[in-house]
Amino acid sequence: MVRINFKQALLLAGSLLAGALLPAKAELNIFACEPEYAALAAEITGESANIFSATTAQQDPHFIQARPSLIAKMRRADLVICAGADLEIGWLPMLQMKSNNRQVQTTDKGLFYAADHVENLDIPVTVDRSMGDVHTLGNPHVHLDPVRVGKLATALTAKLIDLDAANRELYQQNLASFSQRWQQATVKWQQQAKPLAGMKVITYHASFRYLLDFLAMEKVADLEPKPGMPPSSSHLRQLLDIVDEQQVQLVLYTAYQDAKAAKWLAEKAGVVRMQLPYTVGGDQHAQDLFSLMDRQIAMLLSAKRN
Missing domain, CATH: 3.40.50.1980 (Nitrogenase molybdenum iron protein domain)
Structure with a gap:
Protein backbone atom coordinates (compact mmCIF):
# COMPACT_ATOMS: atom_id res chain seq x y z
CA MET A 1 0.00 0.00 0.00
CA VAL A 2 1.28 3.46 -0.91
CA ARG A 3 0.98 5.94 1.94
CA ILE A 4 0.71 9.68 1.38
CA ASN A 5 1.34 11.91 4.37
CA PHE A 6 -0.52 15.14 5.02
CA LYS A 7 2.20 17.33 3.46
CA GLN A 8 2.27 15.23 0.30
CA ALA A 9 -1.52 15.36 0.11
CA LEU A 10 -1.46 19.14 0.25
CA LEU A 11 1.17 19.33 -2.48
CA LEU A 12 -0.81 16.95 -4.69
CA ALA A 13 -4.06 18.86 -4.16
CA GLY A 14 -2.30 22.13 -4.89
CA SER A 15 -0.84 20.77 -8.11
CA LEU A 16 -4.22 19.51 -9.29
CA LEU A 17 -5.89 22.82 -8.44
CA ALA A 18 -3.19 24.81 -10.22
CA GLY A 19 -3.60 22.65 -13.30
CA ALA A 20 -7.33 23.17 -13.28
CA LEU A 21 -6.95 26.92 -12.94
CA LEU A 22 -4.31 27.34 -15.66
CA PRO A 23 -5.87 28.79 -18.82
CA ALA A 24 -5.85 26.85 -22.07
CA LYS A 25 -3.28 27.91 -24.64
CA ALA A 26 -4.09 31.48 -25.57
CA GLU A 27 -5.68 32.07 -28.96
CA GLN A 190 -13.74 32.22 -65.07
CA GLN A 191 -16.46 30.36 -66.94
CA GLN A 192 -19.27 32.60 -65.72
CA ALA A 193 -17.37 35.78 -66.57
CA LYS A 194 -16.62 34.99 -70.22
CA PRO A 195 -19.38 37.35 -71.48
CA LEU A 196 -17.68 40.21 -69.60
CA ALA A 197 -14.43 39.99 -71.56
CA GLY A 198 -13.68 43.23 -73.36
CA MET A 199 -16.44 45.19 -71.63
CA LYS A 200 -15.30 48.79 -71.22
CA VAL A 201 -15.86 50.62 -67.95
CA ILE A 202 -14.99 53.81 -66.11
CA THR A 203 -14.18 53.52 -62.39
CA TYR A 204 -14.00 56.12 -59.66
CA HIS A 205 -10.53 55.00 -58.55
CA ALA A 206 -8.27 52.03 -59.28
CA SER A 207 -10.01 50.03 -56.54
CA PHE A 208 -11.21 47.34 -58.98
CA ARG A 209 -7.99 47.09 -61.00
CA TYR A 210 -7.30 43.43 -60.14
CA LEU A 211 -10.92 42.36 -60.55
CA LEU A 212 -11.12 43.88 -64.03
CA ASP A 213 -7.83 42.25 -64.96
CA PHE A 214 -9.07 38.84 -63.79
CA LEU A 215 -12.32 39.26 -65.74
CA ALA A 216 -10.54 40.58 -68.87
CA MET A 217 -12.58 43.78 -68.71
CA GLU A 218 -11.10 47.09 -69.82
CA LYS A 219 -10.92 50.24 -67.72
CA VAL A 220 -10.63 53.25 -70.02
CA ALA A 221 -10.58 56.05 -67.41
CA ASP A 222 -11.20 57.07 -63.80
CA LEU A 223 -13.64 59.62 -62.43
CA GLU A 224 -10.67 60.97 -60.49
CA PRO A 225 -8.57 63.23 -62.70
CA LYS A 226 -5.57 61.97 -60.72
CA PRO A 227 -5.38 59.40 -57.91
CA GLY A 228 -6.70 60.91 -54.69
CA MET A 229 -8.21 63.98 -56.37
CA PRO A 230 -12.02 64.39 -56.44
CA PRO A 231 -13.75 64.52 -59.83
CA SER A 232 -13.81 67.99 -61.37
CA SER A 233 -16.38 69.46 -63.75
CA SER A 234 -13.85 69.82 -66.54
CA HIS A 235 -12.67 66.23 -66.15
CA LEU A 236 -16.22 64.89 -66.18
CA ARG A 237 -16.94 66.77 -69.41
CA GLN A 238 -13.87 65.15 -70.95
CA LEU A 239 -15.15 61.77 -69.84
CA LEU A 240 -18.38 62.35 -71.76
CA ASP A 241 -16.40 62.32 -74.99
CA ILE A 242 -14.44 59.25 -73.87
CA VAL A 243 -17.65 57.33 -73.13
CA ASP A 244 -18.88 58.00 -76.66
CA GLU A 245 -15.56 57.34 -78.38
CA GLN A 246 -14.72 54.16 -76.45
CA GLN A 247 -18.29 52.85 -76.18
CA VAL A 248 -18.12 52.62 -72.40
CA GLN A 249 -20.99 50.59 -70.95
CA LEU A 250 -20.60 50.96 -67.19
CA VAL A 251 -19.45 53.35 -64.44
CA LEU A 252 -18.25 51.63 -61.24
CA TYR A 253 -17.71 52.96 -57.74
CA THR A 254 -17.56 51.64 -54.17
CA ALA A 255 -19.71 52.22 -51.10
CA TYR A 256 -17.19 54.69 -49.67
CA GLN A 257 -16.80 56.76 -52.84
CA ASP A 258 -19.03 59.72 -53.66
CA ALA A 259 -21.75 58.62 -56.08
CA LYS A 260 -22.51 62.13 -57.40
CA ALA A 261 -19.93 62.10 -60.19
CA ALA A 262 -20.88 58.59 -61.29
CA LYS A 263 -24.56 59.55 -61.32
CA TRP A 264 -23.91 62.71 -63.36
CA LEU A 265 -21.79 60.93 -65.95
CA ALA A 266 -24.11 57.96 -66.27
CA GLU A 267 -27.16 60.15 -66.77
CA LYS A 268 -25.47 62.45 -69.26
CA ALA A 269 -23.90 59.62 -71.23
CA GLY A 270 -26.82 57.20 -71.00
CA VAL A 271 -24.85 54.34 -69.46
CA VAL A 272 -25.30 52.19 -66.37
CA ARG A 273 -23.73 53.17 -63.06
CA MET A 274 -23.18 50.61 -60.32
CA GLN A 275 -22.03 50.60 -56.70
CA LEU A 276 -20.11 47.34 -56.68
CA PRO A 277 -19.15 45.64 -53.40
CA TYR A 278 -15.45 46.20 -52.91
CA THR A 279 -14.85 43.90 -49.95
CA VAL A 280 -16.50 41.49 -47.55
CA GLY A 281 -19.59 43.14 -46.07
CA GLY A 282 -20.03 45.37 -49.12
CA ASP A 283 -23.69 44.38 -49.24
CA GLN A 284 -25.95 41.78 -47.65
CA HIS A 285 -24.88 39.12 -50.16
CA ALA A 286 -21.09 39.57 -49.94
CA GLN A 287 -20.43 38.09 -46.51
CA ASP A 288 -17.21 36.17 -47.14
CA LEU A 289 -14.56 35.92 -49.85
CA PHE A 290 -16.55 33.41 -51.90
CA SER A 291 -19.84 35.29 -51.83
CA LEU A 292 -18.02 38.58 -52.52
CA MET A 293 -16.76 37.27 -55.86
CA ASP A 294 -20.09 35.59 -56.60
CA ARG A 295 -21.87 38.87 -56.00
CA GLN A 296 -19.49 40.98 -58.06
CA ILE A 297 -19.72 38.74 -61.10
CA ALA A 298 -23.50 38.41 -60.84
CA MET A 299 -23.91 42.19 -60.70
CA LEU A 300 -21.56 42.78 -63.63
CA LEU A 301 -23.32 40.16 -65.74
CA SER A 302 -26.65 41.81 -64.93
CA ALA A 303 -25.28 45.17 -66.06
CA LYS A 304 -23.98 43.57 -69.25
CA ARG A 305 -27.39 42.12 -70.07
CA ASN A 306 -29.13 45.42 -69.41
Whole structure:
Protein backbone atom coordinates (compact mmCIF):
# COMPACT_ATOMS: atom_id res chain seq x y z
CA MET A 1 0.00 0.00 0.00
CA VAL A 2 1.28 3.46 -0.91
CA ARG A 3 0.98 5.94 1.94
CA ILE A 4 0.71 9.68 1.38
CA ASN A 5 1.34 11.91 4.37
CA PHE A 6 -0.52 15.14 5.02
CA LYS A 7 2.20 17.33 3.46
CA GLN A 8 2.27 15.23 0.30
CA ALA A 9 -1.52 15.36 0.11
CA LEU A 10 -1.46 19.14 0.25
CA LEU A 11 1.17 19.33 -2.48
CA LEU A 12 -0.81 16.95 -4.69
CA ALA A 13 -4.06 18.86 -4.16
CA GLY A 14 -2.30 22.13 -4.89
CA SER A 15 -0.84 20.77 -8.11
CA LEU A 16 -4.22 19.51 -9.29
CA LEU A 17 -5.89 22.82 -8.44
CA ALA A 18 -3.19 24.81 -10.22
CA GLY A 19 -3.60 22.65 -13.30
CA ALA A 20 -7.33 23.17 -13.28
CA LEU A 21 -6.95 26.92 -12.94
CA LEU A 22 -4.31 27.34 -15.66
CA PRO A 23 -5.87 28.79 -18.82
CA ALA A 24 -5.85 26.85 -22.07
CA LYS A 25 -3.28 27.91 -24.64
CA ALA A 26 -4.09 31.48 -25.57
CA GLU A 27 -5.68 32.07 -28.96
CA LEU A 28 -3.87 34.32 -31.39
CA ASN A 29 -5.11 37.89 -31.51
CA ILE A 30 -5.24 38.93 -35.16
CA PHE A 31 -5.64 42.56 -36.20
CA ALA A 32 -6.73 42.82 -39.85
CA CYS A 33 -6.55 46.22 -41.49
CA GLU A 34 -9.38 45.38 -43.91
CA PRO A 35 -12.38 43.00 -43.91
CA GLU A 36 -11.00 40.87 -46.75
CA TYR A 37 -7.97 39.92 -44.68
CA ALA A 38 -10.06 39.24 -41.60
CA ALA A 39 -12.08 36.86 -43.80
CA LEU A 40 -8.96 35.17 -45.16
CA ALA A 41 -7.52 34.75 -41.67
CA ALA A 42 -10.80 33.17 -40.53
CA GLU A 43 -10.59 30.62 -43.36
CA ILE A 44 -7.16 29.48 -42.18
CA THR A 45 -7.54 29.71 -38.40
CA GLY A 46 -11.13 28.52 -38.09
CA GLU A 47 -12.23 29.23 -34.53
CA SER A 48 -8.73 29.12 -33.07
CA ALA A 49 -8.06 32.90 -33.23
CA ASN A 50 -9.61 36.18 -32.15
CA ILE A 51 -9.91 38.25 -35.35
CA PHE A 52 -10.64 41.97 -35.48
CA SER A 53 -11.07 44.14 -38.59
CA ALA A 54 -10.00 47.77 -38.24
CA THR A 55 -12.21 48.91 -41.11
CA THR A 56 -15.56 48.10 -42.69
CA ALA A 57 -16.71 47.93 -46.30
CA GLN A 58 -18.16 51.42 -45.92
CA GLN A 59 -14.80 52.98 -45.05
CA ASP A 60 -12.02 54.06 -47.38
CA PRO A 61 -8.96 52.07 -46.23
CA HIS A 62 -6.70 54.91 -47.37
CA PHE A 63 -8.09 57.26 -44.73
CA ILE A 64 -8.73 55.93 -41.22
CA GLN A 65 -8.32 57.73 -37.90
CA ALA A 66 -5.91 56.16 -35.43
CA ARG A 67 -8.58 55.99 -32.73
CA PRO A 68 -7.79 54.88 -29.15
CA SER A 69 -9.89 51.75 -29.66
CA LEU A 70 -7.72 50.71 -32.60
CA ILE A 71 -4.55 51.43 -30.63
CA ALA A 72 -5.82 49.18 -27.82
CA LYS A 73 -6.58 46.37 -30.27
CA MET A 74 -3.15 46.61 -31.86
CA ARG A 75 -1.48 46.64 -28.45
CA ARG A 76 -2.87 43.13 -27.85
CA ALA A 77 -2.24 41.81 -31.38
CA ASP A 78 0.00 38.85 -32.11
CA LEU A 79 -0.40 39.31 -35.86
CA VAL A 80 -1.34 42.30 -38.01
CA ILE A 81 -2.51 41.61 -41.57
CA CYS A 82 -2.75 44.50 -44.03
CA ALA A 83 -2.88 45.09 -47.77
CA GLY A 84 0.46 46.87 -47.75
CA ALA A 85 1.97 48.72 -50.74
CA ASP A 86 1.40 51.87 -48.66
CA LEU A 87 -2.41 51.56 -48.70
CA GLU A 88 -2.47 52.17 -44.93
CA ILE A 89 0.47 54.60 -44.85
CA GLY A 90 -1.73 57.38 -43.49
CA TRP A 91 -2.73 55.58 -40.30
CA LEU A 92 -0.99 52.23 -39.70
CA PRO A 93 2.41 53.68 -38.64
CA MET A 94 0.64 55.84 -36.05
CA LEU A 95 -1.13 52.79 -34.62
CA GLN A 96 2.13 50.86 -34.50
CA MET A 97 3.92 53.67 -32.72
CA LYS A 98 1.19 54.39 -30.18
CA SER A 99 0.49 50.72 -29.44
CA ASN A 100 4.16 50.15 -28.55
CA ASN A 101 3.73 46.50 -29.53
CA ARG A 102 7.13 45.29 -30.72
CA GLN A 103 5.62 42.08 -32.05
CA VAL A 104 3.84 43.82 -34.94
CA GLN A 105 6.38 46.40 -36.06
CA THR A 106 8.16 44.38 -38.76
CA THR A 107 7.35 41.64 -41.25
CA ASP A 108 9.94 39.28 -39.81
CA LYS A 109 7.72 39.04 -36.73
CA GLY A 110 3.96 39.61 -36.51
CA LEU A 111 3.34 41.93 -39.45
CA PHE A 112 2.02 40.56 -42.77
CA TYR A 113 1.63 42.69 -45.90
CA ALA A 114 -0.40 40.97 -48.63
CA ALA A 115 1.21 42.99 -51.41
CA ASP A 116 4.62 41.59 -50.43
CA HIS A 117 3.57 38.09 -51.48
CA VAL A 118 2.13 38.62 -54.97
CA GLU A 119 3.03 40.46 -58.14
CA ASN A 120 1.59 43.97 -58.00
CA LEU A 121 0.15 45.78 -61.00
CA ASP A 122 0.78 49.39 -62.00
CA ILE A 123 4.16 49.91 -60.38
CA PRO A 124 5.24 53.35 -61.64
CA VAL A 125 8.61 53.85 -63.25
CA THR A 126 8.90 57.34 -61.81
CA VAL A 127 6.81 59.26 -59.28
CA ASP A 128 6.38 62.96 -58.58
CA ARG A 129 3.75 65.07 -56.83
CA SER A 130 2.13 66.12 -60.09
CA MET A 131 0.87 62.55 -60.55
CA GLY A 132 -1.42 62.67 -57.51
CA ASP A 133 -1.60 60.04 -54.77
CA VAL A 134 0.28 57.30 -56.62
CA HIS A 135 1.30 54.11 -54.83
CA THR A 136 5.00 53.70 -55.52
CA LEU A 137 4.85 49.95 -54.79
CA GLY A 138 1.97 49.35 -57.18
CA ASN A 139 -1.77 48.94 -56.82
CA PRO A 140 -2.51 47.57 -53.32
CA HIS A 141 -6.04 46.21 -53.96
CA VAL A 142 -4.78 42.68 -54.62
CA HIS A 143 -7.63 40.85 -52.87
CA LEU A 144 -9.89 41.16 -55.90
CA ASP A 145 -7.91 38.68 -57.99
CA PRO A 146 -8.75 35.07 -57.04
CA VAL A 147 -5.41 33.78 -58.33
CA ARG A 148 -3.51 36.14 -56.05
CA VAL A 149 -5.79 35.32 -53.12
CA GLY A 150 -4.84 31.66 -53.48
CA LYS A 151 -1.17 32.60 -53.17
CA LEU A 152 -1.92 34.86 -50.20
CA ALA A 153 -3.64 32.00 -48.38
CA THR A 154 -0.48 29.91 -48.65
CA ALA A 155 1.77 32.75 -47.51
CA LEU A 156 -0.50 33.64 -44.59
CA THR A 157 -0.58 30.02 -43.45
CA ALA A 158 3.22 29.98 -43.33
CA LYS A 159 3.18 33.13 -41.20
CA LEU A 160 0.61 31.64 -38.82
CA ILE A 161 2.68 28.49 -38.39
CA ASP A 162 5.75 30.62 -37.64
CA LEU A 163 3.84 32.38 -34.87
CA ASP A 164 1.84 29.42 -33.58
CA ALA A 165 3.59 26.14 -34.38
CA ALA A 166 1.34 24.24 -31.96
CA ASN A 167 -1.54 24.67 -34.40
CA ARG A 168 0.45 23.75 -37.51
CA GLU A 169 -1.74 20.77 -38.38
CA LEU A 170 -4.96 22.77 -38.00
CA TYR A 171 -3.69 25.57 -40.23
CA GLN A 172 -2.45 23.17 -42.89
CA GLN A 173 -5.75 21.28 -42.92
CA ASN A 174 -7.75 24.50 -43.20
CA LEU A 175 -5.48 25.74 -45.98
CA ALA A 176 -5.97 22.51 -47.92
CA SER A 177 -9.74 22.77 -47.55
CA PHE A 178 -9.81 26.44 -48.52
CA SER A 179 -7.48 25.96 -51.48
CA GLN A 180 -9.56 23.14 -52.93
CA ARG A 181 -12.81 25.07 -52.61
CA TRP A 182 -11.18 28.30 -53.86
CA GLN A 183 -9.65 26.66 -56.94
CA GLN A 184 -12.97 25.10 -57.85
CA ALA A 185 -14.71 28.45 -57.40
CA THR A 186 -12.06 30.22 -59.49
CA VAL A 187 -12.71 27.90 -62.43
CA LYS A 188 -16.45 28.54 -62.05
CA TRP A 189 -15.93 32.32 -61.97
CA GLN A 190 -13.74 32.22 -65.07
CA GLN A 191 -16.46 30.36 -66.94
CA GLN A 192 -19.27 32.60 -65.72
CA ALA A 193 -17.37 35.78 -66.57
CA LYS A 194 -16.62 34.99 -70.22
CA PRO A 195 -19.38 37.35 -71.48
CA LEU A 196 -17.68 40.21 -69.60
CA ALA A 197 -14.43 39.99 -71.56
CA GLY A 198 -13.68 43.23 -73.36
CA MET A 199 -16.44 45.19 -71.63
CA LYS A 200 -15.30 48.79 -71.22
CA VAL A 201 -15.86 50.62 -67.95
CA ILE A 202 -14.99 53.81 -66.11
CA THR A 203 -14.18 53.52 -62.39
CA TYR A 204 -14.00 56.12 -59.66
CA HIS A 205 -10.53 55.00 -58.55
CA ALA A 206 -8.27 52.03 -59.28
CA SER A 207 -10.01 50.03 -56.54
CA PHE A 208 -11.21 47.34 -58.98
CA ARG A 209 -7.99 47.09 -61.00
CA TYR A 210 -7.30 43.43 -60.14
CA LEU A 211 -10.92 42.36 -60.55
CA LEU A 212 -11.12 43.88 -64.03
CA ASP A 213 -7.83 42.25 -64.96
CA PHE A 214 -9.07 38.84 -63.79
CA LEU A 215 -12.32 39.26 -65.74
CA ALA A 216 -10.54 40.58 -68.87
CA MET A 217 -12.58 43.78 -68.71
CA GLU A 218 -11.10 47.09 -69.82
CA LYS A 219 -10.92 50.24 -67.72
CA VAL A 220 -10.63 53.25 -70.02
CA ALA A 221 -10.58 56.05 -67.41
CA ASP A 222 -11.20 57.07 -63.80
CA LEU A 223 -13.64 59.62 -62.43
CA GLU A 224 -10.67 60.97 -60.49
CA PRO A 225 -8.57 63.23 -62.70
CA LYS A 226 -5.57 61.97 -60.72
CA PRO A 227 -5.38 59.40 -57.91
CA GLY A 228 -6.70 60.91 -54.69
CA MET A 229 -8.21 63.98 -56.37
CA PRO A 230 -12.02 64.39 -56.44
CA PRO A 231 -13.75 64.52 -59.83
CA SER A 232 -13.81 67.99 -61.37
CA SER A 233 -16.38 69.46 -63.75
CA SER A 234 -13.85 69.82 -66.54
CA HIS A 235 -12.67 66.23 -66.15
CA LEU A 236 -16.22 64.89 -66.18
CA ARG A 237 -16.94 66.77 -69.41
CA GLN A 238 -13.87 65.15 -70.95
CA LEU A 239 -15.15 61.77 -69.84
CA LEU A 240 -18.38 62.35 -71.76
CA ASP A 241 -16.40 62.32 -74.99
CA ILE A 242 -14.44 59.25 -73.87
CA VAL A 243 -17.65 57.33 -73.13
CA ASP A 244 -18.88 58.00 -76.66
CA GLU A 245 -15.56 57.34 -78.38
CA GLN A 246 -14.72 54.16 -76.45
CA GLN A 247 -18.29 52.85 -76.18
CA VAL A 248 -18.12 52.62 -72.40
CA GLN A 249 -20.99 50.59 -70.95
CA LEU A 250 -20.60 50.96 -67.19
CA VAL A 251 -19.45 53.35 -64.44
CA LEU A 252 -18.25 51.63 -61.24
CA TYR A 253 -17.71 52.96 -57.74
CA THR A 254 -17.56 51.64 -54.17
CA ALA A 255 -19.71 52.22 -51.10
CA TYR A 256 -17.19 54.69 -49.67
CA GLN A 257 -16.80 56.76 -52.84
CA ASP A 258 -19.03 59.72 -53.66
CA ALA A 259 -21.75 58.62 -56.08
CA LYS A 260 -22.51 62.13 -57.40
CA ALA A 261 -19.93 62.10 -60.19
CA ALA A 262 -20.88 58.59 -61.29
CA LYS A 263 -24.56 59.55 -61.32
CA TRP A 264 -23.91 62.71 -63.36
CA LEU A 265 -21.79 60.93 -65.95
CA ALA A 266 -24.11 57.96 -66.27
CA GLU A 267 -27.16 60.15 -66.77
CA LYS A 268 -25.47 62.45 -69.26
CA ALA A 269 -23.90 59.62 -71.23
CA GLY A 270 -26.82 57.20 -71.00
CA VAL A 271 -24.85 54.34 -69.46
CA VAL A 272 -25.30 52.19 -66.37
CA ARG A 273 -23.73 53.17 -63.06
CA MET A 274 -23.18 50.61 -60.32
CA GLN A 275 -22.03 50.60 -56.70
CA LEU A 276 -20.11 47.34 -56.68
CA PRO A 277 -19.15 45.64 -53.40
CA TYR A 278 -15.45 46.20 -52.91
CA THR A 279 -14.85 43.90 -49.95
CA VAL A 280 -16.50 41.49 -47.55
CA GLY A 281 -19.59 43.14 -46.07
CA GLY A 282 -20.03 45.37 -49.12
CA ASP A 283 -23.69 44.38 -49.24
CA GLN A 284 -25.95 41.78 -47.65
CA HIS A 285 -24.88 39.12 -50.16
CA ALA A 286 -21.09 39.57 -49.94
CA GLN A 287 -20.43 38.09 -46.51
CA ASP A 288 -17.21 36.17 -47.14
CA LEU A 289 -14.56 35.92 -49.85
CA PHE A 290 -16.55 33.41 -51.90
CA SER A 291 -19.84 35.29 -51.83
CA LEU A 292 -18.02 38.58 -52.52
CA MET A 293 -16.76 37.27 -55.86
CA ASP A 294 -20.09 35.59 -56.60
CA ARG A 295 -21.87 38.87 -56.00
CA GLN A 296 -19.49 40.98 -58.06
CA ILE A 297 -19.72 38.74 -61.10
CA ALA A 298 -23.50 38.41 -60.84
CA MET A 299 -23.91 42.19 -60.70
CA LEU A 300 -21.56 42.78 -63.63
CA LEU A 301 -23.32 40.16 -65.74
CA SER A 302 -26.65 41.81 -64.93
CA ALA A 303 -25.28 45.17 -66.06
CA LYS A 304 -23.98 43.57 -69.25
CA ARG A 305 -27.39 42.12 -70.07
CA ASN A 306 -29.13 45.42 -69.41
